[in-house]
Amino acid sequence: MADITVGSRIICEGNYGTVRYLGEVPPTKGQWFGVEWDDPSRGKHDGAPEGVRYFHTRHQTGGSFVRAKKVDPERQTCYDALKDKYGLAADGDTGVNEEDLYVIGRSAKKVMVEMVGAEKVSKQQSHDKLRDVDLRDHKIVSAGPDGIIQTTAPNITELNLSKNLLPSWEEVARITSQLQGLEMLHVSENMLELPEDPASLSTALQTVKIVFYNRVQLQTEQLLRCSAMWPALRELHICFNNITVLDRLGSQFPALTLLNLEGNQLQDWEEVLKLGDMKSLETLIVNDTGLTRIAFKDTPVGEKTGLFPCLKSISISRNKLENWEDINELNKLQCLQELECRNNPVLSLETDKMAVRLMLIARIGGLRVCNRSQVTVKERETAELDYIRKYGLVWLKAGGDPEPEKNKPSLRFQQTHPRFAEIIAKYGAPSKHDLEPVTTALKKTLLSVKIVCPSKGDKVYNKKLPGTMTVQKLKILVQRLVKINISDQKLSYTSGKEDLEEKQEIELDNDMRDLIFYSIENGDIILVQEEAS
Numbered sequence: 124m125a126d127i128t129v130g131s132r133i134i135c136e137g138n139y140g141t142v143r144y145l146g147e148v149p150p151t152k153g154q155w156f157g158v159e160w161d162d163p164s165r166g167k168h169d170g171a172p173e174g175v176r177y178f179h180t181r182h183q184t185g186g187s188f189v190r191a192k193k194v195d196p197e198r199q200t201c202y203d204a205l206k207d208k209y210g211l212a213a214d215g216d217t218g219v220n221e222e223d224l225y226v227i228g229r230s231a232k233k234v235m236v237e238m239v240g241a242e243k244v245s246k247q248q249s250h251d252k253l254r255d256v257d258l259r260d261h262k263i264v265s266a267g268p269d270g271i272i273q274t275t276a277p278n279i280t281e282l283n284l285s286k287n288l289l290p291s292w293e294e295v296a297r298i299t300s301q302l303q304g305l306e307m308l309h310v311s312e313n314m315l316e317l318p319e320d321p322a323s324l325s326t327a328l329q330t331v332k333i334v335f336y337n338r339v340q341l342q343t344e345q346l347l348r349c350s351a352m353w354p355a356l357r358e359l360h361i362c363f364n365n366i367t368v369l370d371r372l373g374s375q376f377p378a379l380t381l382l383n384l385e386g387n388q389l390q391d392w393e394e395v396l397k398l399g400d401m402k403s404l405e406t407l408i409v410n411d412t413g414l415t416r417i418a419f420k421d422t423p424v425g426e427k428t429g430l431f432p433c434l435k436s437i438s439i440s441r442n443k444l445e446n447w448e449d450i451n452e453l454n455k456l457q458c459l460q461e462l463e464c465r466n467n468p469v470l471s472l473e474t475d476k477m478a479v480r481l482m483l484i485a486r487i488g489g490l491r492v493c494n495r496s497q498v499t500v501k502e503r504e505t506a507e508l509d510y511i512r513k514y515g516l517v518w519l520k521a522g523g524d525p526e527p528e529k530n531k532p533s534l535r536f537q538q539t540h541p542r543f544a545e546i547i548a549k550y551g552a553p554s555k556h557d558l559e560p561v562t563t564a565l566k567k568t569l570l571s572v573k574i575v576c577p578s579k580g581d582k583v584y585n586k587k588l589p590g591t592m593t594v595q596k597l598k599i600l601v602q603r604l605v606k607i608n609i610s611d612q613k614l615s616y617t618s619g620k621e622d623l624e625e626k627q628e629i630e631l632d633n634d635m636r637d638l639i640f641y642s643i644e645n646g647d648i649i650l651v652q653e654e655a656s
Contacts, residue, residue, distance in 0.1 A: 126198070126264075127142060127145075127156070127191075127194070128142065128145065129142055129143060129144065129145055130142065130290050130291070130316065131264070131288075131290055132264065132287075132288035132289065132290050132313075132314065133156070133158065133194050133195070133288070134194070134195040134262070134288070135158065135189050135193050135194050135195065136193060138160055138161070138162060138165050139160070139161045139162075139286075139288075139312075139314075140158040140159055140160040140161060140165075141159050141161075141290070141314055142156050142157070142158060143157050143158065143159050143170060143177075143178035143179070143180070143186065144156070144157025144170070144177045144178040144188075145157070146177075148172075148177065148188055153190070154191065155188040155189070156189050156190070156191065156194065157170060157177050157178045157186060157187075157188055158186060158187060158188070158189055159178070159180045159181070159185050159186050160185055160186070160187070161312075161314060161340075163180070163181075163182035163183075163184050163185040165187070166180065166182070166184045166185045166186045166187045167184060167186070167187045168183075168184065168186055168187065169182070169183045169184070169185060169186055170186040172188075181340065195262070197262050198262050198264045198288060199261065199262055199263060199264070200263065200264070200265050200266060200267030200268075201258065201263050201265070201266050201267055201272060201284070201298050202266070202267030202268065202271045202272055202275070203263075203267065204258045204261040204263050205256070205258070205272065205275065205276060206275075208257075208258065208261070209250075209253060209276070211250055211275040211276055250275055250276050250277075251277070251278055252278070253276045253278065253279060254278060254279060254280045254281065255279075255280070255281045256276070256279050256281065256282050256283065257283040258282070258283060258284055258287070259283050259284070259285045259286055259287075259309070260285070260286045260287065261287060262287060262288055263284065263287040263288060263289060264287075264288045264289065264290070264294075265289075265294055265297070266294060266297035266298045266301075269297075270301060272298060272301040272302065273301035273302070273303075277301070277302070277303070277304075278304055279302050279304070279305060280305060280307065281305075281306065281307040282298075282299075282305060282307070282308055282309065283309040284298070284308070284309060284310050284313065285309045285310060285311040285312050285313065285335070285337075286311070286312040286313070287313055288313075289310070289313050289315060290315070290316060291315055291317075291318070292315045292316065292317055292318060292321070292324055292352065293316075293318055293324065294315075295308075295310060295313075295315060296324045296327035296328060297327075299327050299328055299331065300326070300327035302330075303330065304330060305331055306330060306331060306332045306333060307331070307332070307333040307334075307335075308328075308331050308333070308334050308335070309335040310334070310335065310336055310339075311335050311336060311337035311338055311339065311360075312337070312338050312339065313339065314339055314340070317345060317348055317349070321348050321349060321350075321351040321352045322351035322352070324352045325351060325352055325353075325354050328352050328353055328354075329354055329355060330355060331353060331355060331356065332356060332357045332358065333356075333357065333358040333359075333360075334353060334356060334358070334359055334360065335360040336349075336359070336360065336361050336364075337360060337361065337362040337363055337364070337386075338362070338363045338364070339364060340364060340365050341361060341364035341365060341366065342364070342365045342366065343366050343367070343368050343369070343370065346361060346364075346366065346372070347371055347372070347375050350375040350376055356376065356378070356379065357378060357379060357380050357381070358379070358380060358381040358382075358383075359379055359381070359382055359383065360383040361383065361384065361387070362384070362385040362386045362387070363385070363386035363387070364386075364387055365387070366384065366387040366388075366389070367387065367388055367389060367390070367394075368389075368394055369384075369389070369394045369395070369397045369398055370397060372397065372398060373397065373398050373399075373400050373401045376401075377401065377402070377403065378403050379401060379403060379404055380403050380404060380405045380406065381405065381406040381407075381408075382398070382401075382404060382406070382407055382408070383408040384407075384408060384409050384412060385408050385409070385410040385411055385412070385438075386410070386411050386412070387412055388412060388413050389409065389412040389413060389414065390412070390413040390414065390415070392414055392415075392416050392417055392418060395407075395409060395414070396419075396430065398431070399428075399430030399431050400430070401431070402432055402433060403433060404431060404434055405433050405434060405435045405436065406434075406435065406436040406437075407431070407434060407436070407437050407438070408437075408438040409437070409438065409439055409442075410438050410439065410440040410441050410442070410463075411440070411441040411442065412442060413442065413443060414439065414442040414443065414444060415442070415443045415444065415445070416444065416446075416449055417439070417444065417449040417450075417452045417453060418449075418452055419452055419455045422455050424537055424538055424541045425537075425541055425544075425545075426455065427455055427456070427457045428455045428456060428457070430456075431456055431457075432457055432458070433458055434456055434457075434458060434459060435458050435459065435460045436459075436460065436461035436462075436463075436492075437453065437456075437459065437461075437462060437463075438462075438463035438464075439462075439463070439464050439467070440463055440464060440465040440466055440467070441465070441466045441467070442467050443467070443468060444467040444468065444469050445467075445468045445469050446469055447469055447472070447482070447486065447539075448538070448539060449469065450464070450469065450482075450483065450486050450487065451486055451539075451540075451541050451542075453486075453487055454486060454487045454488060454489075454541065454542060458489075459487065459489055459490070460489055460490065460491040460492065461490070461491065461492040462483060462487060462490055462492070462493055462494070463494055463495065464483060464493075464494065465494060475599075477599050477602070477609070478599075480493055480494065480496075480506075481502075481505065481506040481509055481510075482510070484498055484502065484503055484506040484507075485506040485507050485509070485510035485542065485546070486510075486542060488542055488545065499608075499610040500610075501609075501610035501611070502608070502609065502610040504634075505598070505609055505610065505634050507546045507549065507550065508550060508595065508633075508634045508635050509593070509595045509634065509635070510542075510543070510546060511543075511546060511547060511550065511553055511635065512553070512593060512595075512635045514540055514543060515553045517536065517540075518532055518536060518540070518543060521533045521535070521536035522536070523536070523543075523552075524552075525552040525553065530552070532544075553635070568589065568590040568591070568639070569587045569588065569589060569590070570587065570588050570589075570590055570638060570643055570644065570645055570647075571585070571586075571587050571645045571646060572585075572586055572587075572588060572616075572619075572643065572645075572646070572647050572648070572649050573585055573586075573619065573646075573647075573648045573649065574586055574601065574604060574605075574648075574649045574651065575648060575649070575650060575651065576601075576604075576605040576607070576650075576651035576652075576653075577650075577652075578652070578653050579605045579606075579607075579651075584604050586600075588600075588638060589638075590637065590638050590639040590643075591637050591638075591639065592637060592638050593634065593635060593636065593637050594631045594633060594634045594635070594636055594637075594638075595634035595635070597614065597631070597638070598612050598614065598634070601614070601651055605651060607651065607653050611653050611654050612651060612652070612653065612654070613630070613651075613652040613653075613654050614630070614631040614649060614650070614651060614652075615628050615629055615630045615631060615649075615650045615652075616628070616631065616641065616643055616647050616648060616649045616650065617629070617647065617648050617650065618644070618646075618647055618648075619644075619645075619646035619647045619648050620646065628650065629641060631649075
């Protein structure tokens with residue numbers, strides 16, 4: 124334990140911490156380590172037990188004292204970890220015991236030396252090709268001898284140093300300064316002390332474009348100081364930290380194209396809007412940040428906001444969004460093409476996952492990728508036609524009308540369904556007949572039909588379907604049965620009566636129509652064909 128000093132990182136019974144004090148704690152005898160734990164629930168006090176101050180912690184229960192015998196003694200340099208995992212060896216390190224060669228004899232020694240030389244060349248070639256290095260959880264405390272990493276593995280471009288025992292950014296810089304082509308750096312779960320002058324480390328980190336700095340209790344002011352260390356930064360992942368406000372973040376990191384804030388408790392959308400002037404930002408991840416709303420208040424319905432001018436992708440999963448109006452607001456973004464939205468209360472308003480997906484697609488006109496799955500042209504058509512059918516009656520009651528001169532929906536309807544006018548302009552306004560509520564008798568009508576898909580085998584699915592079921596809902600059912608995406612389906616039906624000499628096949632060509640419209644009867648056969656997207 125001789126190399127452990129104040130500021131050293133340690134592991135004790137599986138818990139990570141930083142040594143803040145070394146010495147006696149009267150009335151006991153012998154040396155104690157005063158430790159500030161990464162997990163404050165592990166501690167008992169703030170460094171001042173019984174009113175006597177030995178050290179300071181960030182949390183009232185973040186500290187405690189431990190004996191040296193409880194501290195994990197295993198610690199190594201970055202070079203040691205590289206050597207152990209990837210078989211690296213520095214110049215002159217052959218791994219061969221010279222005394223053993225003399226015992227074997229001169230001729231054997233000559234052959235062995237030749238073999239070692241050939242192996243050394245082979246290793247050096249493989250070291251030159253080493254690009255992606257993962258040293259997570261290897262108990263690394265330092266870089267190792269000066270320049271040795273540059274000698275053994277000079278071409279590393281991605282380096283994962285997460286969950287190690289590195290004490291400071293200075294020690295990280297001693298590693299990165301030897302890697303002239305390093306682009307991606309993972310230092311999550313390392314409680315790294317910042318230098319007094321962060322800019323002094325910029326040369327050692329000048330090629331790094333992507334940083335992962337998660338779960339380190341990072342606060343906003345510390346993050347702002349970090350910006351001076353990363354002059355080439357383009358992507359920043361700072362998940363599950365203590366960040367609650369985003370003041371000056373945009374001005375300190377103006378060139379970011381991706382910002383991942385997942386797991387920070389922002390809570391208020393006003394904090395997110397502080398990033399709106401980041402002109403290079405293309406991807407924003409705010410999953411699990413406590414958001415309860417999304418709003419661009421200064422942008423009228425139907426117009427695009429000037430904020431986030433280049434934002435193409437946003438992730439808002441695991442938040443507290445309760446209204447579809449929050450989703451509508453995302454349609455105001457100029458360039459939005461990709462959305463990840465899962466596990467928000469608003470999504471439970473729909474009956475199934477497919478209905479949720481179609482609703483998201485219909486409400487955001489430029490969406491090309493939804494929850495990491497491509498949005499096809501046919502799927503968008505299905506989503507928008509279903510949207511017309513779902514809210515058509517509401518539109519009529521709010522003053523909407525198929526005749527343009529009479530179409531005057533209320534302001535409230537326009538605010539709740541800002542894309543409705545755009546959608547009916549695209550497909551045509553529905554007739555009143557299409558939107559008339561069905562009678563109770565029709566609602567109770569069940570049609571016994573057979574669903575077959577020749578390309579998937581001879582299996583016949585016998586189903587009882589309500590006559591009021593739309594073709595679009597039927598496609599959702601078919602997707603579950605035969606595993607063909609709704610956008611790839613072509614549906615038709617033919618009579619199930621055996622006494623007919625010639626059976627006509629009728630295409631179900633309008634997703635908004637119900638089965639009764641096509642005069643489907645009991646015993647008819649619905650045919651499923653798979654088309655290329």
